Amino acid sequence: MNIKQLLNQNLVSWMNATRPEATIAISSRVRLARNIKGLPFPGKQNHEQGSQSLQYIEEAWKTSTNPLLRGFDFITMDQLSDLEKQILVEKHLISPGLVSGNSNRGLLFNEDASIVIMINEEDHLRIQCLLPGLQLQEACKISFRVDDSLEQKLDFAFDEKRGYLTSCPTNVGTGMRASVMLHLPATNLSGQIKPIFYNLAQVGMTVRGLYGEGTESAGNLFQLSNQVTLGQTEEEICNNLRTMSLQIINQEQLIREKLKSESPYRLEDKISRSYGILTNARLITSNEALDLLSDVRLGVDLGLIKNIKPLALNELIVAIRPAHLQREAGGEMKPLERDLKRAEIIREKLHVPTSEK
Amino acid sequence: MNIKQLLNQNLVSWMNATRPEATIAISSRVRLARNIKGLPFPGKQNHEQGSQSLQYIEEAWKTSTNPLLRGFDFITMDQLSDLEKQILVEKHLISPGLVSGNSNRGLLFNEDASIVIMINEEDHLRIQCLLPGLQLQEACKISFRVDDSLEQKLDFAFDEKRGYLTSCPTNVGTGMRASVMLHLPATNLSGQIKPIFYNLAQVGMTVRGLYGEGTESAGNLFQLSNQVTLGQTEEEICNNLRTMSLQIINQEQLIREKLKSESPYRLEDKISRSYGILTNARLITSNEALDLLSDVRLGVDLGLIKNIKPLALNELIVAIRPAHLQREAGGEMKPLERDLKRAEIIREKLHVPTSEK
Numbered sequence: 001m002n003i004k005q006l007l008n009q010n011l012v013s014w015m016n017a018t019r020p021e022a023t024i025a026i027s028s029r030v031r032l033a034r035n036i037k038g039l040p041f042p043g044k045q046n047h048e049q050g051s052q053s054l055q056y057i058e059e060a061w062k063t064s065t066n067p068l069l070r071g072f073d074f075i076t077m078d079q080l081s082d083l084e085k086q087i088l089v090e091k092h093l094i095s096p097g098l099v100s101g102n103s104n105r106g107l108l109f110n111e112d113a114s115i116v117i118m119i120n121e122e123d124h125l126r127i128q129c130l131l132p133g134l135q136l137q138e139a140c141k142i143s144f145r146v147d148d149s150l151e152q153k154l155d156f157a158f159d160e161k162r163g164y165l166t167s168c169p170t171n172v173g174t175g176m177r178a179s180v181m182l183h184l185p186a187t188n189l190s191g192q193i194k195p196i197f198y199n200l201a202q203v204g205m206t207v208r209g210l211y212g213e214g215t216e217s218a219g220n221l222f223q224l225s226n227q228v229t230l231g232q233t234e235e236e237i238c239n240n241l242r243t244m245s246l247q248i249i250n251q252e253q254l255i256r257e258k259l260k261s262e263s264p265y266r267l268e269d270k271i272s273r274s275y276g277i278l279t280n281a282r283l284i285t286s287n288e289a290l291d292l293l294s295d296v297r298l299g300v301d302l303g304l305i306k307n308i309k310p311l312a313l314n315e316l317i318v319a320i321r322p323a324h325l326q327r328e329a330g331g332e333m334k335p336l337e338r339d340l341k342r343a344e345i346i347r348e349k350l351h352v353p354t355s356e357k
Numbered sequence: 358m359n360i361k362q363l364l365n366q367n368l369v370s371w372m373n374a375t376r377p378e379a380t381i382a383i384s385s386r387v388r389l390a391r392n393i394k395g396l397p398f399p400g401k402q403n404h405e406q407g408s409q410s411l412q413y414i415e416e417a418w419k420t421s422t423n424p425l426l427r428g429f430d431f432i433t434m435d436q437l438s439d440l441e442k443q444i445l446v447e448k449h450l451i452s453p454g455l456v457s458g459n460s461n462r463g464l465l466f467n468e469d470a471s472i473v474i475m476i477n478e479e480d481h482l483r484i485q486c487l488l489p490g491l492q493l494q495e496a497c498k499i500s501f502r503v504d505d506s507l508e509q510k511l512d513f514a515f516d517e518k519r520g521y522l523t524s525c526p527t528n529v530g531t532g533m534r535a536s537v538m539l540h541l542p543a544t545n546l547s548g549q550i551k552p553i554f555y556n557l558a559q560v561g562m563t564v565r566g567l568y569g570e571g572t573e574s575a576g577n578l579f580q581l582s583n584q585v586t587l588g589q590t591e592e593e594i595c596n597n598l599r600t601m602s603l604q605i606i607n608q609e610q611l612i613r614e615k616l617k618s619e620s621p622y623r624l625e626d627k628i629s630r631s632y633g634i635l636t637n638a639r640l641i642t643s644n645e646a647l648d649l650l651s652d653v654r655l656g657v658d659l660g661l662i663k664n665i666k667p668l669a670l671n672e673l674i675v676a677i678r679p680a681h682l683q684r685e686a687g688g689e690m691k692p693l694e695r696d697l698k699r700a701e702i703i704r705e706k707l708h709v710p711t712s713e714k
Contacts, residue, residue, distance in 0.1 A: 265697055269639035280633025282626035340622055 003075050006113055007084050010324065012091050013114035014130045015314035023301045024249045025134035026181040026221065026314060027092075030143045030238070033166040033175035034125040034150070035157040041167040042101070042120045050104030053124050057117075060153035061108055069108075069149050072115075077105040086323035092130065097121050115146055122167045123175075125150070132314075134245060136178055140238045143176075163230070173230035178238050180245045181210075185220040185298045186255035187248070193222075196248060204228040205244060210290070210317070219290030219317070224248070260302065271299035279350050283339040289320050289346060296350075312349050319345055360432050363470055364441050367681065369448050370471035371487045372671035380658045381606045382491035383538040383578065383671065384449075387500045387595070390523040390532035391482040391507070392514040398524040399458070399477040407461030410481050414474075417510035418465055426465075426506050429472075434462040443680035449487065454478050472503055479524045480532075482507065489671075491602060493535055497595045500533075520587070530587035535595050537602045538567075542577040542655045543612040544605070550579075553605060561585040562601060567647070567674070576647030576674070581605070617659065628656035636707050640696040646677050646703060653707075669706050676702055 006012070014027040035041060039053050054076070061069055077085065077098065085099040093113055098105055098121045106119035118126040127146050129139040157165040164175035171177070187193055197207045206227045209217040224245060226237045259267050274295035278284075284292075297313050299305035318324060320342045326333050329341050363369070371384040392398060396410050411433070418426055434442065434455065442456045450470055455462055455478045463476035475483040484503050486496040514522040521532035528534070544550055554564045563584040566574035581602060583594045616624050631652035635641075641649075654670050656662035675681060677699045683690050686698050 265640055265693065269700070272637040272639050273634050276633035276635075276637025277630050278633075280629040282629050283622055336622065343626070 002073055003080070003084075003107075003109075006091075006093075006109070007087050007327070010315045010319045011311075012093065012130075013112040014092065014132050015311060015318075016132045017310040017314055018132075023310065024183055024252050025245060026183055027130060027132055028135045028139050028178070028180050029092075029128060029130045030136065030139040030176065030178045031126055031128040032143050032147055033123040033164065033171045033177075034127065034147065034154075035165060035167070036124045037155045037157045039124065042104075042122065042124060043167055045104070045120075047103065050102065050120055054104045054106050054119055056154060057108075057119050057125065057150075058106065060150055064149055064153055066149040066152070068110075068145055072108045072110050072117075075107050077101075077107065078103060083323055083326055087327060090318050090321040090323050092318070094118055095121060095126075115142060117146070117150075123171070125154075134180060134242065134249070136180065136238045136242045136245075140178065140234060144234070170227075171229050174232070174234050174237060176229055176234050176237055177225055178241050179208075179223050179225035180241060182222050182224055182245065182248060182252075183220055183294065183297060184222055184248070184252050185294050186259055187252045188220045189259070190255050192251070192255065196251070200224065200244065201227075203240075203244070205241065218287045219294040221290070221294070221317070256298070256302065267302075268299075268304055271295045271302075271304055275299060275305060275350075278346050281343045281346075283336070284343045284346065285339055286320055286322070286342065289342060290317065293317070293346075308350060316346060316349055319349065359430055360437070360441075360464075360466075363450075363466070364444050364684070367672045367676045368668075369450065369487075369675075370469040371449065371489050372668060372675075373489045374667040374671055375489075380667065381540055381609050382602060383540055384487060384489055385492045385496050385535070385537050386449075386485060386487045387493065387496040387533065387535045388483055388485040389500050389504050390480040390521065390528045390534075391484065391504065391511075392522060392524070393481045394512045394514045396481065399461075399479065399481060400524060402461070402477075404460065407459065407477055411461045411463050411476055413511060414465075414476050414482060414507075415463065417507055421506055421510055423506040423509070425467075425502055429465045429467050429474075432464050434458075434464065435460055440680050440683055444684060447675050447678035447680050449675070451475055452478060452483075472499060474503070474507075480528070482511075491537060491599065491606070493537065493595045493599045493602075497535065497591060501591070527584075528586050531589070531591050531594060533586055533591050533594055534582055535598050536565075536580050536582035537598060539579050539581055539602065539605060539609075540577055540651065540654060541579055541605065541609050542651050543616055544609045545577045546616070547612050549608070549612065553608070557581065557601065558584075560597075560601070562598065575644045576651040578647070578651070578674070613655070613659065624659075625656075625661055628652045628659075628661055632656060632662060632707075635703050638700045638703075640693070641700045641703065642696055643677055643679075643699065646699060647674070650674070650703075665707060673703060673706055676706065 017026065036053055036056055040049055042050065058074055061072060061074060088094045089096055089099060093116050094107065095118065098118050104120050108117040109115065114130055116128050127143055129142040131139050159165055163173040166172050166175050184193065200207060204227045206225055208223045210221045226241055274292040278292045278296060293313055293316055296305060296308065300308050300310060322338055325338050325341045328345065333341065374383065393410055393413055397406055399407065415431055418429060418431060445451045446453055446456055450473050451464065452475065455475050458478065461477050465474040466472065471487055473485050484500055486499040488496045516522055520530040523529050523532050541550065557564060561584050563582055565580045567578045583598055631649040635649045635653060650670055650673055653662060653665065657665050657667060679695055682695050682698045685702065690698065
């Protein structure tokens with residue numbers, strides 16, 4: 001898939017939630033921070049040094065004989081318009097940091113965008129693997145295969161005692177952050193979210209909203225990740241996060257069962273109303289849509305709503321964001337126009353028969 | 358139509374809103390208060406006197422050769438169960454006062470229940486004619502034909518100076534109350550309702566909610582009626598009310614046009630969301646349903662919602678009330694059960710295709 005295809009379609013690999021465990025765990029991500037020895041971190045680079053690190057990495061990819069890297073595409077960020085960059089952010093493929101930065105930033109990505117390497121973001125390399133469902137070990141394995149392939153060509157900054165050296169001290173060590181995007185409507189509804197998050201912080205984990213650090217949670221979507229990168233092996237980080245995720249998923253399922261048995265009508269009513277609003281609204285904000293989509297997702301999970309695929313719901317998480325809407329509309333849009341277009345896209349995607357009214 | 362048929366079907370004459378002016382004026386009612394000379398008012402009657410007045414009226418009906426009265430049915434209230442009485446109240450055919458009273462109360466009604474005579478309510482006779490749309494003059498004419506027919510057989514209490522004598526002094530004179538049920542969503546939304554009602558009070562008119570005196574307005578339905586029964590002829594009362602109604606209807610139409618042109622998307626969004634909730638909710642209270650039905654009615658009037666007939670909306674005003682729900686369900690219901698049944702009936706009546714989800 002070249003960059004144009006990637007930009008023009010909604011679907012990317014992580015949305016493909018056909019696995020049974022993908023009902024609550026939407027996606028898993030592993031990213032590794034790496035830097036090239038002898039070059040300043042991106043934040044400290046002058047233009048030439050930035051250009052050099054970008055060039056080193058492009059060369060490493062170009063000359064690699066590893067079949068994994070051969071399937072990648074390369075692009076520099078200055079080849080993309082602001083809208084296109086924003087589309088990649090909305091797809092969760094790149095960070096807002098890569099967009100806001102200076103020149104000499106680039107991107108390497110594989111066919112289905114399950115592997116994306118950001119170049120000259122906070123570190124020289126941010127190797128990411130993003131998969132649907134709870135697949136932390138798989139994402140870990142793939143990330144290390146990419147890491148190994150690149151390490152054959154590049155000399156990474158590494159300290160025997162401290163591990164991988166990174167721009168921000170919180171990443172030193174493994175340079176690894178693993179995260180899981182969880183959909184926790186019942187836990188949130190029951191008021192259990194805060195105590196759970198408090199406990200997670202005690203064991204070195206953190207919870208963020210849909211679009212990473214500093215973003216509010218919307219649509220009952222939470223990103224659970226390791227806070228600590230030092231003193232644990234990569235395998236331990238992944239295993240701990242997986243264990244914790246499974247516990248939270250289990251608790252979410254228990255609370256869902258409880259809600260279902262204690263007030264089945266109220267639950268079905270809430271879900272059905274959200275479906276009714278989503279399939280009929282003519283104007284809708286992004287946050288309201290995410291909240292209503294969360295109810296519909298719960299309805300699909302519980303078998304109360306049929307004929308809607310989780311894939312369509314994952315696609316909508318992204319398709320209703322401003323840049324995607326503007327790509328659809330073919331130009332800049334005012335907030336009212338976005339709310340109008342967003343409502344239209346949701347109605348289309350949820351396949352409301354036109355004969356309804 | 359006998360009483361069982363009347364009780365078992367939702368539709369009554371006033372709901373048949375096929376006339377073009379029936380979009381804002383739902384129905385028109387005229388009622389005449391009459392008392393039999395020489396008998397105490399119902400509130401002052403002992404059992405024997407009550408029985409006597411009931412008997413006089415039944416006899417007047419039975420012996421009348423007037424074809425209009427021949428088509429009537431007669432029933433005493435003690436032949437009806439509490440649920441059945443409540444069903445008649447919900448259909449707007451009898452007053453709550455007729456239900457809560459003592460024995461010796463009765464009812465005369467014609468084939469399509471457009472004419473109903475309450476016996477021994479506040480007065481010996483309350484002759485009512487209830488028609489769909491704005492048909493005050495027609496309702497007036499019919500009421501007087503019934504009045505004349507009965508007067509051939511009964512001697513009504515009448516004073517040359519004061520006119521018809523009635524139990525409550527506010528009815529003395531013509532004994533007539535004329536009213537129009539108006540649907541005023543745009544006027545209400547724009548905050549114009551209060552000033553209009555204030556002005557109406559200045560010219561001797563009053564506004565009540567859906568179920569008469571002391572009831573709250575719900576679903577933007579307002580009953581406009583004359584407050585004064587003395588010093589005006591029946592024709593003047595009807596004409597004044599009609600003129601005032603036409604002014605209010607005109608203003609409602611102007612505000613609708615304004616809303617449509619100033620914020621078409623917001624208006625369509627509000628209407629569509631209400632439709633979406635009504636056709637999907639699993640639990641709904643009576644007041645919420647009336648408010649949402651008001652939006653849908655506005656949508657039908659404005660051509661935004663098709664395939665829903667005003668008749669169905671009028672039917673729903675009544676079919677979602679507690680007694681009608683309990684008749685449907687075949688027994689007593691708790692509030693939650695009513696909310697469930699109400700939501701079911703609304704979904705059925707609005708004909709949501711089952712293939713929707």
